[in-house]
Amino acid sequence: MTVTIYDVAREAGVSMATVSRVVNNNPNVKPQTRKKVYEAIERLGYRPNAVARGLASKKTTTVGVVIPDISNSIFAEVARGIEDIANMYHYNIILCNADKKKDKEIRVINTLLEKQVDGLLFMGGTVTDEHLQAFKTANVPVVLCATTDEKGTIPSVDIDHEAAAYDAVKTLINQGHTKIAMISGTLQDPANGYARFHGYKRALEESGISYDEDLVRIGNYRYESGVEAMKHFLDRSDKPTAVFSATDEMAIGTIHAIQDEGLKVPDDISVISVDNSRMASMVRPQLSAVAQPMYDIGAVSMRLLTKLMKKENVELSKVVLPHEVVARQSVGAKS
Known part of the structure; x- marks a missing residue:
């Protein structure tokens, strides 16, 4: 009994x-x-009995977290930051994987709300009108984590993705590279896709380098798409001397595709990315990357959500955390 x-x-x-x-x-x-x-x-x-306590207090001390890809080490680091702060403030988290698919994201959001969570943290891609409608009817605070909505109506914690891409490409330009390819995420993705693509273009244009759409390939953030995109560039008679990848995983695919052709990184082709996951220091040569403070993004997002759930004063609802270029061995001067 x-x-x-x-x-x-x-x-x-x-x-x-x-x-x-x-x-x-x-x-x-x-x-x-x-x-x-x-x-x-x-x-x-x-x-x-947590359910009974929740009914009595109208609080479940539970937070729902929607994560795009639980197998991606980048999001795992964000989740760790969320959990550490949640524990500090005595909240439990329910973590749900949504595969960056809009229908699944909406379904997961509604499922978490049915569980009577006290707040929502959303990590995903494009925040559509359907997402905004779900958040609007949630009746609990929502914070966007490692993403933003175009209108800036939902509290968020992220980096400046355009500036991060700009700094990565300027690193290549400062090494004398002018034929720079990009492996981008989908341009419908406001962060890994469109913002980083725009940063790439801006860096070229400000340096007097003409934009060539044939030097841009769209990937799906995965290793295999980095390999395939780089194979396309290697088939050109005028190969790029440097590649900017929107994510580490695609960048590692890029490095391996270059090496499979008997070429060397960075002697023949330099490679840089945005993320700076643990994989960046595991590949050889080690990958130069713009570091996102992923743990901090998770921790600050959770802290912002606790303030909103407790109805505390919030001075800044859109938080932009700093990034930095981490120079390793995959970038060299143009020979």
């Missing part, structure tokens, strides 16, 4: 109100009494 709060109170010889105060970490309980209650809880194997 299920052990109830009444059973614990009887076992400890205290009132149910006292047990409730102990379970909810109310400080107004004598240490000796608290000890008796904890001992009774342990003997009986009592577990508080």
Whole structure:
């Protein structure tokens, strides 16, 4: 039979109100009494009913997190930042993978709301009108994590993706490269796609380098698409001397495709990306990349959400965190 709060109170010889105060970490309980209650809880194997507590308080101390790809180490690092801050403020998280598919994202959002979460953290691609409608009817705070909506109506934490791409391409230009290819994410993606593509173009134009659409290939963020895109560039008679990849995983595919052709990185072709995941230092040569503070993005997003859930004053609802270029061995001067 299920052990109830009444059973614990009887076992400890205290009132149910006292047990409730102990379970909810109310400080107004004598240490000796608290000890008796904890001992009774342990003997009986009592577990508080979170659903019942939620009904009583109208709070479940649970946060829903929508993640695009749970197998991607970048998002895993964001999730770690979220969880650490959630634990600090005594929230549990429900993590849901949505594969960057709009229909699945909307379905997951609605499922989490049905679970009566106290707030939502959304990591995804394009924030569409359907997403905004779901957020609008949520009746709980929502924070966008590592993404933003075009109108800036939803609180968010991210980097400046256009500036990050610009800095990456300028790193190549400063090494003397003028024939620079790009492997982009889908241009419908406001961050990894369009913003980074725009940063690439701006860096070229400001340096007096003509934009060539034949030097841009659209990938799907995966290793294989980096390989395929680089094969396309290698088939050209005038191969690029440098490649900017929108993500580390595609950049590593790029490096391997170059090496498979008997060419060297960076002696023949330089490669740089945006992300700076753990994989960047595992590949050889090690990958130069613009570092996103992924853990911090998760941690700051969760902290912003706690403030919104507690109705605390929030001075800045759109947070842009700094990025930096991490120079490694995959970029060299144009020979």
